[in-house]
Amino acid sequence: MQLQFLGAADTVTGSRHFVEFGGARLLLDCGLFQGFKTHRERNWAPPPEVLRDLDAVLLSHAHLDHCGWLPVLVKHGFRGPVYASAATCALAEVLLLDSAHLQEEDARRANRGGWSRHRPARPLYTAADVKRTLALMQPLAPGRSRSVAGVQLQLVPAGHLLGASSLRLSRGDQTLVLSGDLGRDDDLLMPPPQAPGAADVLLVESTYGNRCHPQEDVQARLGEIIRSTVRRGGSVLLPSFAVGRAQALLLVLQRLRAAGEIAADMPIYLDSPMARTATRLYQQHARLLRISAREAAGLVDEVTLIETPQESQALQRSRWPKVVISASGMATGGRVLGHLKAMLPNPRHHIVFPGFQVAGTRGAALVGGAREVKMFGEYIAVKAEVSHLEGFSGHADAEGLMAWLRAFPKPPSQTFVVHGEPAAADALRCRIQDELGWAVRVPAQGECWSA
Ligand SMILES: [Zn+2]
Structure with a gap:
C-alpha cells in the first residue's frame, strides 16, 4: 500500500x-x-x-x-x-x-x-x-x-x-x-x-x-440573541453553510417558535436558493436524520424564501427587525456579503456565525474581532455585534x-x-x-x- x-x-x-x-x-x-x-x-x-x-x-x-x-x-x-x-x-x-x-x-x-x-x-x-x-x-x-x-x-x-x-x-x-x-x-x-x-x-x-465544544444550549442562546436584538430594533444575520447548517438553524428557529421563545410572527427569511434546494434534499432523505418526519416536513413552514437577487437587495434595504439565514457560512462569497455590507456598520444589528470558521476567511476575521473587513474591493467598518455559536458545529x-x-x-x-x-x-x-x-x-x- x-x-x-x-x-x-x-x-x-x-x-x-x-x-x-x-x-x-x-x-x-x-x-x-x-x-x-x-x-x-x-x-x-x-x-x-x-x-x-x-x-x-x-x-x-x-x-x-x-x-x-x-x-x-x-x-x-x-x-x-x-x-x-x-x-x-x-x-x-x-x-x-x-x-x-x-x-x-x-x-x-x-x-x-x-x-x-x-x-x-x-x-x-x-x-x-x-x-x-x-x-x-x-x-x-x-x-x-x-x-x-x-x-x-x-x-x-x-x-x-x-x-x-x-x-x-x-x-x-x-x-x-x-x-x-x-x-x-x-x-x-x-x-x-x-x-x-x-x-x-x-x-x-x-x-x-x-x-471541546462548549456546553451551551444553542437554542436558548439563539433565542436570547434574537430577543435582545429585536428589542433594540435590530436584525439578526446568520451567515450559514447552505447545506447542513442552514437546516439545523431552521430546525432550531421552528423549535423556538413552537416553544414561544421568539414571537410566532417573527419574520424569518432564507436568502439562499441553494439552502432551499438542500432543505428539500434533507426532507427527501429524512430517514437518514434523527428528527421526526413531521419536523423534517415543517422546516420551512412560515419561512419566507428569497429567490431572486432583486428580492435579496430589497431585503437588505428593509428596516424591519428580522432573522435572515444566508450563505456562504464563512462570508467568503454569496448573498450574505450584501447583507453584511448593509448590517455591519450598524450597532443595532447582530451577526451570528453558527459554525467553524477557517483561518483566513472573513468569517474568522469577524469572530476574531476585526474592526473592518474588505469586501467588493472596499473596507467596511464593523459596528454590529458579532457572535460565534460553536455549539452548531x-x-x-x-x-x-x-x-x-x-x-x-x-x-x-x-x-x-x-x-x-x-x-x-x-x-x-x-x-x-x-x-x-x-x-x-x-x-x-x-x-x-x-x-
Ligand atoms: Zn465536512
Missing part, C-alpha cells in the same frame, strides 16, 4: 489522499483548498503526475473541501467513476454547481472592477465542467460492499452531514479507513458516527483535535474523536492525523500516542508513505 497526502495535511481543507492499494489507484476525496490565499492558490496547480491513470475517486461527503476540486480533475482529463453515497451525490450536485457559479461570478466581478491581478480573471471551473463531473458519479448504498478495481469499498455512516461516510477499503487481509469528517453524538440532525471496525492503516480528521470535538477512535477493536499499525490546523492535528496526535499508545503521525503536505 502506498499513500500520498495531497491535501488536508497541513490544514483543514483540500482533502485529497492518493492511495495505491494492490495495484488499484484511487483518490480518496478531491477537495478544494479554502482559507488563506497561499492555500487557495494550490487549487490552480494542475493535478500532480500521481493522479494520472486513476481507477476511481471515492468521496466521503459533499462539502467542497472534500469534493470541490473534482471538476478540475475532470477538466484535466479524468473520466473514471466517482463513488459516494446517494445523498452525497445529490448534495454534491448542488454544491458543485454553486461553486462553479460563484467562481464565474467572482471572475466577472473582478473583470468589471478591475481588481484582479489576472487579466482577464478566469473561474477555476465552470458549470459545464461540473456537469461533466456529475455524469461520472455513481451512488453506493451505505453498509454494502462493492469492488472498485479489486478493492472492496464500504461506506460507514459518519454523521456530520447528510450522506457523510467514513471510507473503508479492504484488499486481502489489509484494511485502510479514512474517517472523513466525523459528526458529533448530539448533532441536531444527524445520528452519531458509526464505528468502522478494525483497520491496519487509519486516516483520522482533527478539525477539533484541540478543542457539525464536527465531533476532541472527546468525540477520541471516543470514535477507542471503538477500534485493535490498534491500527499506522494512524495518520489529517484535516486539522497544525495545532489541532498535533494535539490529537499527542492524545492518540499518550492515551491509546498507537503509532501515529501528522503527515506533511505532499508526503509519501508506503507499507
Whole structure:
C-alpha cells in the first residue's frame, strides 16, 4: 500500500489522499483548498503526475473541501467513476454547481472592477465542467460492499452531514479507513458516527483535535440573541453553510417558535436558493436524520424564501427587525456579503456565525474581532455585534474523536492525523500516542508513505 497526502495535511481543507492499494489507484476525496490565499492558490496547480491513470475517486461527503476540486480533475482529463453515497451525490450536485457559479461570478466581478491581478480573471471551473463531473458519479448504498478495481469499498455512516461516510477499503487481509469528517453524538440532525471496525492503516480528521465544544444550549442562546436584538430594533444575520447548517438553524428557529421563545410572527427569511434546494434534499432523505418526519416536513413552514437577487437587495434595504439565514457560512462569497455590507456598520444589528470558521476567511476575521473587513474591493467598518455559536458545529470535538477512535477493536499499525490546523492535528496526535499508545503521525503536505 502506498499513500500520498495531497491535501488536508497541513490544514483543514483540500482533502485529497492518493492511495495505491494492490495495484488499484484511487483518490480518496478531491477537495478544494479554502482559507488563506497561499492555500487557495494550490487549487490552480494542475493535478500532480500521481493522479494520472486513476481507477476511481471515492468521496466521503459533499462539502467542497472534500469534493470541490473534482471538476478540475475532470477538466484535466479524468473520466473514471466517482463513488459516494446517494445523498452525497445529490448534495454534491448542488454544491458543485454553486461553486462553479460563484467562481464565474467572482471572475466577472473582478473583470468589471478591475481588481484582479489576472487579466482577464478566469473561474477555476465552470458549470459545464461540473456537469461533466456529475455524469461520472455513481451512488453506493451505505453498509454494502462493492469492488472498485479489486478493492472492496464500504461506506460507514459518519454523521456530520447528510450522506457523510467514513471510507473503508479492504484488499486481502489489509484494511485502510479514512474517517472523513466525523459528526458529533448530539448533532441536531444527524445520528452519531458509526464505528468502522478494525483497520491496519487509519486516516483520522482533527478539525477539533484541540478543542471541546462548549456546553451551551444553542437554542436558548439563539433565542436570547434574537430577543435582545429585536428589542433594540435590530436584525439578526446568520451567515450559514447552505447545506447542513442552514437546516439545523431552521430546525432550531421552528423549535423556538413552537416553544414561544421568539414571537410566532417573527419574520424569518432564507436568502439562499441553494439552502432551499438542500432543505428539500434533507426532507427527501429524512430517514437518514434523527428528527421526526413531521419536523423534517415543517422546516420551512412560515419561512419566507428569497429567490431572486432583486428580492435579496430589497431585503437588505428593509428596516424591519428580522432573522435572515444566508450563505456562504464563512462570508467568503454569496448573498450574505450584501447583507453584511448593509448590517455591519450598524450597532443595532447582530451577526451570528453558527459554525467553524477557517483561518483566513472573513468569517474568522469577524469572530476574531476585526474592526473592518474588505469586501467588493472596499473596507467596511464593523459596528454590529458579532457572535460565534460553536455549539452548531457539525464536527465531533476532541472527546468525540477520541471516543470514535477507542471503538477500534485493535490498534491500527499506522494512524495518520489529517484535516486539522497544525495545532489541532498535533494535539490529537499527542492524545492518540499518550492515551491509546498507537503509532501515529501528522503527515506533511505532499508526503509519501508506503507499507
Ligand atoms: Zn465536512
